[in-house]
Amino acid sequence: MHEAHLMKDLINKIISISKENASCKVTKIKVKLGALSHMTPEHFKEHFDQVAVGTCAQDAVIEAQQAQDIHDANAQGILLESFEIEES
Amino acid sequence: MNHLMPHPAEIIEKRQENENTYTFRLRFCEEEVQRHYRFLPGQFNMLYAFGVGEVPITLVSDPMDTEFLDHTIRIVGNVTQALARLHVGDKLGLRGPFGSAWPLDKAQGHDVLVLTGGLGCAPSMGAIRYIMRHRSSYGKLAILHGVKAPSDLIYQKKFLEWGKIPNTEVFLSADQADRTWKHKVGLVTHLLDQVNFDAGRVLVMMCGPEIMMRFAVKECLVKGIQADAIYLALERNMKCALGFCGHCQLGPQFICKDGPVLCYDKIKNIFDIKEV
Amino acid sequence: MTAFSIDRSELDSLFQALKKRGYEVVGPTLQDQAIVYDYIESSAELPVGMSDEQEAGSYRLKKRSDGALFAYAVGPHAWKKFLHPSHQRLWTVKKQKGDLQFISEKPNSIRYAFIGVRACDIAAMQVQDKVFLSGTEKNYFYKELRENTFIVGVNCSHAVSTCFCTSMQTGPKLLSGFDLSLTELIENERHIFLLKCGSKKGEEVLQELSYDQAKPAEQEAAQKLIENTSQQINKNLDVSNIQELFYQNYEHSHWEDVAERCLSCANCTMVCPTCFCTTVEDVSDLSGDHSERWQKWDSCFSLDFSYTHGTGPRRSSIKSRYRQWLTHKLATWIDQFGSSGCVGCGRCITWCPVGIDLTQEVAALRGIQK
Amino acid sequence: MKKKKNKKKVRTIQVDYLARVEGEATLYIQLEDEKIREVKLKIFEPPRFFEAFLRGRNFAEAPDITARICGICPVAYQMSSVHAMENAFGVQVEGALRDLRRLIYCGEWIESHSLHIYMLHAPDFLGYPDAVRMAKDHPEIVKRGLGLKKVGNEIISLLGGREIHPINVKVGGFYRTPTRKELQVLLPSLEKAREAALETLHWAAQFDFPDFEQDYEFVALSHTEEYPFNEGRIISNRGLDISVEEFEDYFQEQQVEYSNALHCLLRGKPYFVGPMARFNLNFEKFSPVVQQAANSIGLLPGLKNPFKSILVRSLEVLHACEEALRIVQNYQEASSATIKISASAGKGYACTEAPRGLLYHRYHINSQELIEEAKIVPPTSQNQKIIEDDLFKLLEHSLHLEEEKLQEYCEHAVRNYDPCISCATHFLKLQVERK
Amino acid sequence: MSHSSTPKLAVWKFASCDGCQLSLLDCEDELLAISEKLEIAHFLEASRLQIAGPYDLSLVEGSITTAQDLEKIQKIRQQSKYLVCIGACATSGGIQALRNFQDVKEFSSAVYAKPHYIETLKTSTSIASHVLVDFELQGCPINKKQLIEVILAFLQQRQPNIPSYSVCVECKQAGKVCVMVASGTPCLGPVTHAGCGAVCPAYHRGCYACYGPMESPNTQALSRRWQDLGASRKDLVRVFRTFNAYANDFHKISEFHEKKEK
Ligand SMILES: Cc1cc2nc3c(=O)[nH]c(=O)nc-3n(C[C@H](O)[C@H](O)[C@H](O)COP(=O)(O)OP(=O)(O)OC[C@H]3O[C@@H](n4cnc5c(N)ncnc54)[C@H](O)[C@@H]3O)c2cc1C
Ligand code: SF4
Ligand code: SF4
């Protein structure tokens, strides 16, 4: 699935950054869903939860914002804006 | 005979004059052709680069030199770039000479004013060289040459040498000078004020960008020089150099056979009109 | 010139006689809804019983009730397509171990016999002769073809609204430049041609036909026919002081007016029987050791035509390109070659897709409303 | 990347990282315990909206516009569109004009099939990345293929004006028909092409074919007298026998989330169109010569191995050469290049056999001669599901292969169907997901 | 171009019908010779082999219609020493650019039942509107002889010899009869770029401008002529909105007629 691949990509990024920051717990994730990304926040949450099982982002709160501008260069992408970690 | 077909010629010498200008010394590969070749100052050849095309280039060498033919070429586009890629010993195609020459006979006994701009100095070389060889047949010679920037100046050594010859004046000018520049600064047309000449006795030979010539002609006329004493070398697109292709027309003139050197008197009614 | 007469059926003997002499016979024939010039085998391939109607920007074939063979005006093709073809290889060059070997293309040695050449078109050939053969260097390719051509002219029996040869004094009567001339006469049941010889070659060919001396009545009929045709022509181009007219009006506002209408499509120059301009193209293959130079028809309406480095096209506006065309045709041509570049065939009027009519443009320059 | 200090032990990390899928066509395989769960062929060819912008166009523009859907089989699109329009106006093109249409289609079959056989499929069998590199070892063979392809192109150029997006096809016939003499020029090349086609068949017969057979539902046109090109009923080996007008009652296009290409199903099930379907359903319509050629290599109807489609394609090239020769030899010039059309409001349907299978067009024309609605179902979308199914089954036995080999193998299998997005088959990106 | 090794050729595809790149494979007689002069490093229609850049010559087919395209073309530009656009899609947005005049969302729903899955930009645009282009070869489809000329010119380090005058010039050079004058068939030849060899007039139909605008098209004057021949404003809007609808000159004139019509 399209989504599965995207989610994989995202989670990998999150894991690698949190590792860099010596953290093993991600508490909150902020993403922006492009207008043409074909994903609603619910949709996103569902898929994300699937891939996050067993990772440091397992219990993270997801804040997904749906963008409206279809002319944005990133209109088709999913933008990981920021996330919060708990320092160990 | 197929006058449109070039003869092979060899590059004997290739000299870089400045960043984008080279002088090629050429000789026909066929002895026979070289021996019979004669030209007059101001005439041009068609130079052919293999597989790319053919362009008109004026001869700059001394017409008395029957051994070699020199051409100074500015690299601007397709064919000239292809020519620039050639090396000594490489072959190109050559046919000519074509076109009219500077009025050197008519100028005998007169003062001569050579006014050139940019690469326009190249086509006038033949004329200057000729006058130098027959110095006594001519009156005063004034060479006025302007360039945009000092780096555009070619043949500097020659200019300085000529300046030392009696009854000969050389004025060089750059639109924008830098610290190395020891000559005048400003438009070449202003140099006209620097020379003293008898407007009734002088013959003007002019070559350079057309805008420059338009202004220079006006100045000359203001100074009292007659329209029929002003000669210009002109450029138009050219494919055949024989008057068959039609490209080089300027009003009734074919620049390839009636020109490139034309008396101003002949074109004065159209010279200032746009897009003729 | 003595006049002879031959029967319609004898025309094929003429074809045979020409073929026997090694000529390729070329003449008018029907193609693509027009009468064009092409290779023909017999008189049956001529546009039998066909005529035409022409106006600015329009050409239509029309059937006639008789079997006339030449009762139409000039079509879209000029004879230059044979004598000064649209594509001509000029030479070939080979590169071997750094050496260049140039090999000239031989002029086409084909011997054409043109059937049915009109007076204006003969005049056009004479104009091109001046362009290509009057200077110190002769056009190598044109010269041979032209000298080998046999011309069977025909007097016009039908003019269209775009014809103005009378203004240019080139027609409709054949005066010179032909080897044989024909006048087609159809009366009652009789279909004959009056025939005159214009050259030695023509006389020789005549000897192979069965002919009669033309009767005075026939000669008179022929004369009348041509006069009638003359009278049909009502288009007029005033050529008095034409050079001054142009040289004084380079900046006339009317040029802007034409530019609004002109497509700069170049049709007028392509169909014009005197326009001669060409460009060249170097054609090579992937081997890299062989190249050819080709000459192709070009037109002063193209931007590249006047391109020079640094300035770009010298004539970038359509206005200046139309001005070049017309000024060259009617004025500077006279300075260059001693005659007008226009023979009044009307092709550029008919075949201009938007029907621009040079005679009207000239009138407008003169300040006359037509 | 910026880091922010948070009061607590929690920190926010600013990332701005854009997640995305790479590649243009991807084969997605989902495994669970080394068993295949799902196979998806995703095509990211951006949509071009032809059906949408056909609306409001004049009916006469359809052949020119639809040709631009595919540069590899433009004639097919032109044929389906003109036949659909003629169907709408209740006219039928017959005689010489009908023959010429078959002839130009022969040209496209020869051209497209040879391209596929020599430039795409054979290199798979022989282990080359492409024909150009194959030519290093087998120059004569590749030249034969190029020669064959050229003959196909010659036919299209002569009848259509040029090989890609021909300009001469028109509702009601042609703009201009060739003279008999002009057409005869093709004879010598066609004779040679027939030889080359036969050689192709025997050459391809020697390839190693994977042992892979499936039970497919084959769907193709069927005509009472001829091997099908432009007309016939739609039949299948499982008893389907419908008129073209009924197409949409039986076939439905489905959009799937993961791909821009639509899937078409027959009563909810995948089916197989293209050379193999035509061959299996119309074998007896081949001329005796073609039938004999097929027999000589043991190629018989009932074929179930899609890898052998290359043989069927070769056979169809032979058939197209035969048919073209027949048409050229018997050609009598038509009195007019086009029949009279009086456009009227209505609906028109047509199916023709594109080189790669059934191509369906439907149009609604309004009283101003404008297209109100257009529907186009290309062969590739019809085979889409079958391709996935094939891959599913193939992969079951091939998972041991290393990734690169696996990808090659999959590409090869996709190419059995000569999908119109033929380049898509060269950029398969394998995406294996293990659970 | 390096002297030591054969220059690398890459062929790229964006939204298009593949026809223009197929032209290269249609060079049946020259293909193998070309492959000796150029290493085919990336050409998905022809080869599964993909050799990494940079590329000496890139041929780009197709128009930019998605955000991914936008990024991809930038990368291609960075990887290419000489970039040539081939075909109407790449030089003017192609037939897909018809969407530029309408609402894409509405378009998607005409084709797809669930349009929200479809990722697409609102417009279809030429390559040159996004990156620097070294040469544009017009035509829908391009002429394969011209394509060979472009490749040859590249190998010989010169500008390709591709005249930009009207189709009429080619039509007359080939000795064809003007269909507009001889039968009143409306023809776009006078405003259309040469290159096709005037095939349409040769087959007795009017040019439909698949080669895009010529160097100085007077679309107004030709429109008036079409109107005399019976074309309505609506027809004219359509006529200029086909395969090069978003080419500047055609775009302007179709909008002009559209406004006038209202
Ligand atoms: C009589 C005459 C004498 C000349 N003498 C010299 C000289 O001594 N030294 C020198 O450097 N240059 C000279 N030029 C200019 C030179 O011919 C052009 O710079 C050259 O043609 C440019 O060709 P290109 O292919 O490199 O340029 P591109 O810009 O690629 O031009 C393409 C083609 O257009 C035509 N063209 C472009 N510019 C000119 C032009 N100015 N004149 C004629 N045709 C042109 C040529 O056919 C050329 O091949 C002369 C021009 C003329 C007419
Ligand atoms: S009118 Fe134009 S094309 Fe014709 S001969 Fe004169 S310059 Fe050449
Ligand atoms: S005058 Fe007519 S034929 Fe000539 S360029 Fe202009 S529009 Fe074309």
Ligand code: SF4
């Ligand atoms: S539409 Fe015009 S440009 Fe296209 S093929 Fe026809 S004549 Fe040529």
